[in-house]
Amino acid sequence: MPIVAACALFFYLAATSLTAVRLGRSDSRMPRAPLVALATLALLAHAAAMAIGIGIAGGVELHFGNSLSLVGLGMALVLLVSGRRSSLEPLGVLVYPIAALCVLAMILMRPEQPMARPDSWQISLHGILALLSYSVLGVASLVAILMAVQEHTLRNHRPLPFLNTLPLTLTETLLFQLIGAGFALLSLSLVTGLLFVEDLFAQHLVHKTVLTVAAWVVFGILLLARWRLGLRGRRAAWLTLAGMALLLVGYFGVKLILAR
Secondary structure (H helix, E strand, O other): OHHHHHHHHHHHHHHHHHHHHHHHOOOOOOOOHHHHHHHHHHHHHHHHHHHHHHEEOOEEOOOHHHHHHHHHHHHHHHHHHHHHHHOOHHHHHHHHHHHHHHHHHHHHOOOOOOOOOOEOHHHHHHHHHHHHHHHHHHHHHHHHHHHHHHHHHHHOOOOOHHHOOOOHHHHHHHHHHHHHHHHHHHHHHHHHHHHHOOOOOOOOOHHHHHHHHHHHHHHHHHHHHHHHHOOOHHHHHHHHHHHHHHHHHHHHHHHHHHHO
């Protein structure tokens, strides 16, 4: 696994560097194919490392490092797929390094002893749905930051050159598309948790569940306010970041404490 993971790290860092070069030379016509190739190779190597590290006999091992790695993989995948049609290249300088750090977490934070009892497929499904929702909503949070920066620069009449090709309306549209997809995945994770988790108190899941439900309410209100009131701009960005903060504390905060 270290060799495959090292390949993922190399390709992620190469994709980050090439993205930065393309942003610095926004007036040129550098082909996008090399960047797509590097990002694709990074995703394939990352997925291979995950497949080797996450699967154990009789179930799936979602320890803290593996969970972070799965979120990083999902974020990179969402960016690669979304970027092909929405020119979200600026996010690459954030998403690809985050994904690389998540690969490192998978390697460095692996427990010395495997889990005594691997998770059943039902619990694994619940966990994977939750992590996928965090991936989509994590990218949405970065898009929210990008949208806030765009709005600030437009208000102060100081547009950033590398954002000229990305209209603010397109950023807003993509933001709410990502929130909608993440909200649907988060809803499925809550449903599967309700069906498959046997004892919240015995499994130390009360705090995680409460904070996840609170985040689900925040994202639901955000989507409803967009639909009914046309919510946009900085308020939408702050609500997105607030909901993501609740998810991060609810899942990774509790998981990190229990891992100690």
